[in-house]
Amino acid sequence: MAELLIKNACVIDPINRINGEMMDIAVRDGMIVESVGPAAAVIDAGGALTLPGGIDSHTHICGTKVNFGRYMSPEDMRAGRTTRRGEMHATSGYSVPTCYGNSYRYSAMGYTTVLEGAMAPIGARHTHEEFAHTPLQDAMANVLFDGNWGIMQAIRDGDQDRVAAIVAWTLAAAKGFAIKLTNPGGTEAWGWGKNITCINDRVPYFEVTPTEIIRSMIRANESLNLPHSVHLHCNNLGTPGNYACTLGTFDLVPDLNDKRQTLYATHVQFHSYGGSTWKDFCSKSEEIARSLNAKPQIVIDMGQVMFGKTTTMTADGPMEFNLYRLHHNKWSNHDVELETGSGVVPVTYRRSNLVNSVMWAIGLELALLARNPWQCILTTDNPNGAPFVKYPEIIGLLMSQKYRSKIFATVHPQTEHRTPLQAIDRELDWYEIAVMTRAAQAKALGIIDLGKGHLGPGAIADIAIYPIQIKDIDPSKEYEQVIRAFQQTNYTIKGGNVVSRNGYCTGTSHNTTYWVKPEVPAALDLDHDPEFEKYFQLYTVRKSNYIVQERALHLNRCIETEASL
Amino acid sequence: MMTVHLEVKKRKNPYIPIEADEIIPKNFINKDQELFVWRGNRKVPLEEVFLKRIEGTASYAKEIEIVITGESGRIKRVGEYMDAGAILIEGDIGMHCGNFMSGGTIEIRGDADAWLGREMTGGTIVCRGNAGDYCGSGYRGEKKGMRGGTVEVFGDAGDFTAEALAGGTIVVHGNAGDLCGAEMKGGALVIHGNASRVCGNMSGGTCTVYGTVADMLPTFAYVGTTEDPDSRTALTEFAGDVANRGKGRLLVHSFIRA
Numbered sequence: 001m002a003e004l005l006i007k008n009a010c011v012i013d014p015i016n017r018i019n020g021e022m023m024d025i026a027v028r029d030g031m032i033v034e035s036v037g038p039a040a041a042v043i044d045a046g047g048a049l050t051l052p053g054g055i056d057s058h059t060h061i062c063g064t065k066v067n068f069g070r071y072m073s074p075e076d077m078r079a080g081r082t083t084r085r086g087e088m089h090a091t092s093g094y095s096v097p098t099c100y101g102n103s104y105r106y107s108a109m110g111y112t113t114v115l116e117g118a119m120a121p122i123g124a125r126h127t128h129e130e131f132a133h134t135p136l137q138d139a140m141a142n143v144l145f146d147g148n149w150g151i152m153q154a155i156r157d158g159d160q161d162r163v164a165a166i167v168a169w170t171l172a173a174a175k176g177f178a179i180k181l182t183n184p185g186g187t188e189a190w191g192w193g194k195n196i197t198c199i200n201d202r203v204p205y206f207e208v209t210p211t212e213i214i215r216s217m218i219r220a221n222e223s224l225n226l227p228h229s230v231h232l233h234c235n236n237l238g239t240p241g242n243y244a245c246t247l248g249t250f251d252l253v254p255d256l257n258d259k260r261q262t263l264y265a266t267h268v269q270f271h272s273y274g275g276s277t278w279k280d281f282c283s284k285s286e287e288i289a290r291s292l293n294a295k296p297q298i299v300i301d302m303g304q305v306m307f308g309k310t311t312t313m314t315a316d317g318p319m320e321f322n323l324y325r326l327h328h329n330k331w332s333n334h335d336v337e338l339e340t341g342s343g344v345v346p347v348t349y350r351r352s353n354l355v356n357s358v359m360w361a362i363g364l365e366l367a368l369l370a371r372n373p374w375q376c377i378l379t380t381d382n383p384n385g386a387p388f389v390k391y392p393e394i395i396g397l398l399m400s401q402k403y404r405s406k407i408f409a410t411v412h413p414q415t416e417h418r419t420p421l422q423a424i425d426r427e428l429d430w431y432e433i434a435v436m437t438r439a440a441q442a443k444a445l446g447i448i449d450l451g452k453g454h455l456g457p458g459a460i461a462d463i464a465i466y467p468i469q470i471k472d473i474d475p476s477k478e479y480e481q482v483i484r485a486f487q488q489t490n491y492t493i494k495g496g497n498v499v500s501r502n503g504y505c506t507g508t509s510h511n512t513t514y515w516v517k518p519e520v521p522a523a524l525d526l527d528h529d530p531e532f533e534k535y536f537q538l539y540t541v542r543k544s545n546y547i548v549q550e551r552a553l554h555l556n557r558c559i560e561t562e563a564s565l
Numbered sequence: 566m567m568t569v570h571l572e573v574k575k576r577k578n579p580y581i582p583i584e585a586d587e588i589i590p591k592n593f594i595n596k597d598q599e600l601f602v603w604r605g606n607r608k609v610p611l612e613e614v615f616l617k618r619i620e621g622t623a624s625y626a627k628e629i630e631i632v633i634t635g636e637s638g639r640i641k642r643v644g645e646y647m648d649a650g651a652i653l654i655e656g657d658i659g660m661h662c663g664n665f666m667s668g669g670t671i672e673i674r675g676d677a678d679a680w681l682g683r684e685m686t687g688g689t690i691v692c693r694g695n696a697g698d699y700c701g702s703g704y705r706g707e708k709k710g711m712r713g714g715t716v717e718v719f720g721d722a723g724d725f726t727a728e729a730l731a732g733g734t735i736v737v738h739g740n741a742g743d744l745c746g747a748e749m750k751g752g753a754l755v756i757h758g759n760a761s762r763v764c765g766n767m768s769g770g771t772c773t774v775y776g777t778v779a780d781m782l783p784t785f786a787y788v789g790t791t792e793d794p795d796s797r798t799a800l801t802e803f804a805g806d807v808a809n810r811g812k813g814r815l816l817v818h819s820f821i822r823a
Contacts, residue, residue: 074706329708 003028003040004496006463009050010470012431014439015454019431020470022047027461030496034457043498045465048490051434052455053112053462055441058231058266058301059382060313061102062116062130062139064123065342068332069096069311069383073346076311087506095310095346095383099133105389107136107500110464110489113452115445116141117231117266117381118182118315120336122541124174124548131513132554136492136499138452138462140445140514142231143176144315144340145217147188150535152206155216161565164220165524166532168563171226173547175515175556178228178445179221182315183235184213187341195318196235198245199252210235214252218263222256224518225561227446229257229299231264237319240275243284247291255297260446267303267381269363281355283362283419289369292376299444300370301377304363304394305356306386309348314384317341337539349386354418357411359385361419367398368426373435374443391437392486398428398436400479427476447514450559461496464489513556520563566630567623569593572616573635581605582659583614586642588633590650590669591626593619614640626650627669633658638678644671647688660697663690666714679723680704685733687714698723698742701735709750711735727754730770746772749813762823767806767813774817775800781820784808791816 004027011018011025026036060066070077070093079094080101091101106114114134119127119141131139145151145167154162167179185203186196192204199210214232221230234249236242246268253263265271274284292298312323317333320343324331327347334342349356363385370376378395382388396403408415408422416422428436442453451460468485475482492500499506526532536543550556571588584603588611592600596619600611611617615633623629626649633643638657645664654662657675663682671682671690679697682690683704696718702725703710710729717736724742727735732752740758749767756763759776764785775798785803793800793816803815 072706075704076706078704 003036005036005040006043006045008047009045010047011050012434013455014435016456027496030461032455032457032459032461047469049466049468049470051464052438052453053464054110055113055438055453056111057115057377057441057445058117058379059114060117063119063127065313065344066096069313069344072330095387099130103134103136104505107492107505108488108503110492112462112494113138118142118144118180120144120340121170121174122337128553135511138512140177142178142180143171143174144180146182146184147340149338152208155208155212156206161524163216164223165520165526167220168224168518168520169526172517175548177514177516178231179217180231182233184210186235187317190318191335198235199248223565224563226516229261229264233266234271237270237316240273240277240281243272243274243287246271250291250298253297260443261299262297264444265300268300269303272362278355283358285362285365293371299375301379302363302367303381304385305349305359306390307349307351310383310386311346312384313344315340315342317343320345351411354412354414357415358418361421364397365421368424373432374440377440378436392483395433395486396479396483399475401425401427403479430470463493465491510555513553516559518561518563521565566628567621569631570618571633573637574616583640584642585640586645588643589647590629593629682716685714686712690716692718695720696722698725700726702728764815766809768809768811769813771814778817778820780823785815
């Protein structure tokens with residue numbers, strides 16, 4: 001029995017409504033318990049801020065397109081090198097680091113759980129292998145369904161049960177966690193050299209619209225009782241005037257679940273643009289936030305852009321092609337079987353660039369204008385908006401108007417005419433930051449019941465102790481100390497083991513992959529369905545080779561759900 | 566003025582590479598500063614590889630000359646990030662000599678290995694012998710190569726000379742290898758000898774070849790003939806690379822189509 005007692009912790013645990021109480025946390029066998037015996041190991045937190053382990057609910061750190069980003073950018077691999085140290089492996093890379101690089105840097109920031117935002121089903125095996133080498137975080141992956149031929153055909157035929165059946169089969173086959181829709185229909189249209197500009201365009205051949213895809217997938221998601229909601233990257237990312245499309249998408253979403261949201265809209269910053277061209281490009285964050293505030297059934301994440309070099313990578317192939325035409329930088333586009341596609345383009349966001357400056361402002365505005373922090377999650381869509389190592393700076397910006405003004409003075413001078421940022425004086429408090437960096441993620445992903453994201457008895461002992469005394473500090477003035485504290489924990493504890501101490505990580509941990517297996521009625525089990533087999537004649541691999549076996553996974557935990565079909 | 570003599574000691578295994586990026590003039594202003602080099606995967610004091618002798622004193626980097634003698638052909642990264650002063654290499658020098666240098670002078674009496682003056686922004690490099698591949702280019706994945714300064718090679722230069730050249734001047738008195746000036750974005754490349762398949766995908770800058778270009782790329786538009794004012798040689802002028810809507814100038818004495 002391994003026991004641990006954390007003394008004098010200043011705890012913020014939003015799920016248990018604890019706000020800055022001094023308390024002790026007892027851990028036994030990786031779980032939080034009421035009390036431990038006198039022989040327990042003791043960590044004295046000394047009044048430092050103690051939060052549940054951080055959760056990133058949308059990041060790209062493992063999988064085929066991440067790897068493509070790695071090997072098309074040798075200059076990025078040179079940008080962030082660390083040498084081997086004790087049990088730590090050597091790492092390299094800045095915006096797309098090696099697996100261990102990601103794992104150590106997340107862990108030093110107190111993150112213990114990550115969700116890979118987009119996994120092509122056929123790239124699942126690779127993704128899971130990389131999860132196995134991301135040792136300090138529990139992982140899960142969204143499975144891409146945006147251009148799935150079987151699903152689009154079923155939607156056209158009006159066969160909702162079949163949509164749910166294909167989702168259930170694919171999630172279990174790919175060992176995925178949730179449904180991801182990236183520019184629904186758009187990637188398929190891109191295969192025909194076209195794109196989808198908004199939710200009522202028709203996908204070539206299949207003649208379905210994104211509206212139908214989104215509605216149908218939401219219904220399938222709820223009928224399969226999946227822990228997470230549909231995870232949507234809206235159509236028309238990154239084009240001036242796309243906010244109207246985003247508002248239209250939000251209006252499609254019914255409120256179907258009382259435990260969590262019905263739609264998770266990701267990196268909404270990239271979908272909140274006004275204007276008609278890049279010349280009159282402006283922020284529409286107020287409209288988006290107003291819609292969000294009126295719809296508790298939606299949760300968004302920021303997709304904050306920070307200045308500097310990074311790599312964009314998404315399953316949204318046509319958008320990456322447009323980005324290539326804008327930058328004339330190196331570029332990759334992939335067509336991934338009958339399911340989805342992808343694109344990778346390295347970019348640099350510059351303060352001197354008006355568009356980039358407005359993008360930077362929009363992300364912050366969304367977080368500040370969203371009234372309920374449970375509805376707006378802190379992300380950069382790593383690495384699309386910025387590498388995740390910038391999270392502490394974003395926390396600083398959200399907590400301090402002074403810091404925002406200081407940075408605002410350095411961006412393009414026209415920015416103030418295009419964005420409302422300078423008129424917003426809200427400064428988030430510690431509790432709201434704790435919500436936006438772990439509690440809201442746990443709720444949105446539906447993993448509170450698994451013991452994630454909180455510190456109540458029965459929870460998994462994922463704990464981050466930050467070197468800062470919140471009672472002695474005014475974050476609106478001393479934002480630099482806040483940033484420094486969030487960059488490196490004193491202790492990051494995962495499953496009851498200290499995995500990172502002052503930035504020094506231990507290479508050994510037992511990370512778990514969470515995946516979902518929906519139980520469907522026998523009539524909807526596609527394992528022996530001849531119609532479904534037909535698709536695999538068009539695939540490069542056979543159906544049996546396509547399935548990721550459980551033994552190919554690292555340590556894993558299967559979440560079985562009972563479908564109501 | 567100060568002269569730093571660095572003589573490479575005889576080595577048991579001369580094939581183990583040495584990385585000596587700390588050999589730049591400004592590191593010798595303080596004579597007692599401990600300097601290190603990497604030998605294989607080990608970090609060792611500079612004195613373990615070099616016999617060091619210092620004459621005179623200096624308070625600025627520009628007053629310092631470093632003279633390297635002995636078997637220096639496998640010593641890499643000499644003069645990396647150098648900003649002032651001078652380095653004289655009596656023999657050959659290894660890869661990555663003068664990486665990112667912004668000022669000062671490097672003279673190499675022998676041959677230089679690959680990546681001579683890669684991504685440098687200023688200063689002068691003179692190589693009396695031959696230069697290896699990728700002279701004045703950008704490293705793997707980099708969008709811009711050399712951005713300023715001058716590199717002069719009196720012997721031959723290897724393949725990919727001046728790849729992604731963005732500024733400054735590279736002069737090769739002998740022949741250059743294959744695919745020189747690929748991805749050129751600016752600056753000037755002058756080759757007095759022959760070369761092949763020059764300036765693929767160039768978008769800016771000027772490349773002049775006084776010899777013959779073998780396998781001339783088809784994606785260059787003929788502009789006319791001009792006479793070179795210095796050498797009174799007739800040159801054929803091209804614009805391109807048209808495949809990339811490039812605005813570069815390519816002047817060649819003669820060429821053979823692929």
